[in-house]
Amino acid sequence: xxxxxxxxxxxxxxxxxxxxxxxxxxxxxxxxxxxxxxxxxxxxxxxxxxxxxxxxxxxxxxxxxxxxxxxxxxxxxxxxxxxxxxxxxxxxxxxxxxxxxxxxxxxxxxxxxxxxxxxxxxxxxxxxxxxxxxxxxxxxxxxxxxxxxxxxxxxxxxxxxxxxxxxxxxxxxxxxxxxxxxxxxxxxxxxxxxxxxxxxxxxxxxxxxxxxxxxxxxxxxxxxxxxxxxxxxxxxxxxxxxxxxxxxxxxxxxxxxxxxxxxxxxxx
Amino acid sequence: xxxxxxxxxxxxxxxxxxxxxxxxxxxxxxxxxxxxxxxxxxxxxxxxxxxxxxxxxxxxxxxxxxxxxxxxxxxxxxxxxxxxxxxxxxxxxxxxxxxxxxxxxxxxxxxxxxxxxxxxxxxxxxxxxxxxxxxxxxxxxxxxxxxxxxxxxxxxxxxxxxxxxxxxxxxxxxxxxxxxxxxxxxxxxxxxxxxxxxxxxxxxxxxxxxxxxxxxxxxxxxxxxxxxxxxxxxxxxxxxxxxxxxxxxxxxxxxxxxxxxxxxxxxx
Numbered sequence: 001x002x003x004x005x006x007x008x009x010x011x012x013x014x015x016x017x018x019x020x021x022x023x024x025x026x027x028x029x030x031x032x033x034x035x036x037x038x039x040x041x042x043x044x045x046x047x048x049x050x051x052x053x054x055x056x057x058x059x060x061x062x063x064x065x066x067x068x069x070x071x072x073x074x075x076x077x078x079x080x081x082x083x084x085x086x087x088x089x090x091x092x093x094x095x096x097x098x099x100x101x102x103x104x105x106x107x108x109x110x111x112x113x114x115x116x117x118x119x120x121x122x123x124x125x126x127x128x129x130x131x132x133x134x135x136x137x138x139x140x141x142x143x144x145x146x147x148x149x150x151x152x153x154x155x156x157x158x159x160x161x162x163x164x165x166x167x168x169x170x171x172x173x174x175x176x177x178x179x180x181x182x183x184x185x186x187x188x189x190x191x192x193x194x195x196x197x198x199x200x201x202x203x204x205x206x207x208x209x210x211x212x213x214x215x216x217x218x219x220x221x222x223x224x225x226x227x228x229x230x231x232x233x234x235x236x237x238x239x240x241x242x243x244x245x246x247x248x249x250x251x252x253x254x255x256x257x258x259x260x261x262x263x264x265x266x267x268x
Numbered sequence: 269x270x271x272x273x274x275x276x277x278x279x280x281x282x283x284x285x286x287x288x289x290x291x292x293x294x295x296x297x298x299x300x301x302x303x304x305x306x307x308x309x310x311x312x313x314x315x316x317x318x319x320x321x322x323x324x325x326x327x328x329x330x331x332x333x334x335x336x337x338x339x340x341x342x343x344x345x346x347x348x349x350x351x352x353x354x355x356x357x358x359x360x361x362x363x364x365x366x367x368x369x370x371x372x373x374x375x376x377x378x379x380x381x382x383x384x385x386x387x388x389x390x391x392x393x394x395x396x397x398x399x400x401x402x403x404x405x406x407x408x409x410x411x412x413x414x415x416x417x418x419x420x421x422x423x424x425x426x427x428x429x430x431x432x433x434x435x436x437x438x439x440x441x442x443x444x445x446x447x448x449x450x451x452x453x454x455x456x457x458x459x460x461x462x463x464x465x466x467x468x469x470x471x472x473x474x475x476x477x478x479x480x481x482x483x484x485x486x487x488x489x490x491x492x493x494x495x496x497x498x499x500x501x502x503x504x505x506x507x508x509x510x511x512x513x514x515x516x517x518x519x520x521x522x523x524x525x526x527x528x529x530x531x532x533x534x535x536x
Contacts, residue, residue: 043513046513136518139514140521142514143508143510143511143512144509144512145509145511145512166518168514169513169514173512173513240528241411241528241531242411243531244410244413244438245314245437246407246438249407249408250407253408253520256518256521256525257525257528260509260525264475
């Protein structure tokens with residue numbers, strides 16, 4: 001049934017529920033996540049993802065995209081909630097919240113969502129802890145035409161508000177899978193796919209290296225890098241110039257520089 | 269005069285002072301900034317930057333690099349403070365602080381520090397608001413052998429704990445300048461230097477574009493991008509493939525992909 005209501009109290013149970021979605025355990029229990037901002041929600045809508053609940057700040061400026069979103073939510077039997085900017089701020093945890101937020105059903109994030117034949121590039125992150133880096137990788141994946149992001153071992157939650165925000169909507173366009181290394185490697189080897197990592201071990205220059213489609217670009221944890229056994233399991237290890245004192249790049253940056261090189265290599 | 273003491277109280281004025289350095293206005297007033305972690309402080313030391321004050325958590329594991337740091341600080345007439353992990357946590361604002369932090373004098377950040385003939389690549393950021401992105405650009409600059417980072421208009425503070433941390437030590441190796449666009453452009457035009465921006469306007473493919481040394485790579489604000497007049501002032505506008513729904517990359521990612529392309533172009 002469609003529903004539309006106004007909430008004015010901070011202690012309203014719905015406010016508490018929505019706010020709880022900022023925590024991973026509550027998202028997991030509910031199977032829902034929160035995304036905010038008209039742009040992000042419009043991206044979602046254009047990709048066929050309509051929020052189950054739409055929360056709008058009272059006193060916001062009218063906007064045709066917001067009206068369209070509202071109509072879609074109501075048509076799909078979802079709920080539209082009007083509340084104060086202060087309460088919306090409490091829900092999203094941002095001091096200057098955008099005028100709208102949505103609650104979405106979490107997507108399937110099993111390896112089944114990775115259809116390797118549908119894209120030339122797939123990004124793979126191992127123990128990536130920073131939700132901003134995770135969202136940035138999704139955004140980069142969208143830009144290079146990747147099919148999605150595979151999260152190996154204990155990564156940040158792709159459905160956190162921070163990751164969704166940093167993805168700039170790519171959480172709705174990129175497939176996302178979560179798997180252990182022990183699940184991922186046999187899955188990869190059950191079909192075609194070249195596993196590539198940036199490495200200092202037995203590596204060739206990343207520029208013009210023999211990349212093959214579908215290419216799975218593996219990026220390691222922010223502080224530890226990749227475990228040695230993960231690197232040695234790769235089909236290709238490439239090295240990027242390091243002209244300064246540091247011996248590594250930010251994980252999302254390394255993934256992006258490599259992804260653009262793979263894109264150029266596969267296109268030529 | 270060398271000095272060494274122990275602080276056990278949260279309300280100690282030195283603790284309050286150190287903690288205040290997490291705020292930009294206090295850093296500016298004091299001309300000092302805070303960096304944490306043995307690795308960062310060791311990087312600083314190897315680049316000739318010895319902290320004026322070294323703060324160490326009691327009960328930490330002994331480490332030869334820490335002893336070396338301590339000796340250098342005392343030899344330079346600085347102060348060594350021992351305190352509890354809880355107080356160090358209060359100072360750095362991190363729930364799991366590293367065992368050591370240092371207070372450094374802020375560096376000169378006028379355009380005078382940019383010696384354009386000393387490097388092939390310089391990064392330039394306009395209104396970059398995220399300290400993590402800023403630190404990541406410093407780290408990338410170090411990796412590609414850039415000379416430094418020029419911050420145009422109202423950017424995040426390069427001397428914040430977050431930026432220093434994300435730079436992984438590059439805050440101590442890269443020159444950093446702050447200037448308005450009105451200061452920067454005449455300065456740039458007073459000598460050699462090619463100004464390059466990622467753009468959709470009248471742009472050539474970024475891959476194999478005619479980059480020239482010294483190449484100044486200009487990256488715009490996270491949400492607005494570059495103002496049109498800044499783009500048109502560039503000598504070269506390049507475009508990167510965008511295969512998905514989004515029309516832009518994360519600012520630090522765009523700068524890195526471009527910087528690695530410039531590096532390859534100038535090296536060949």
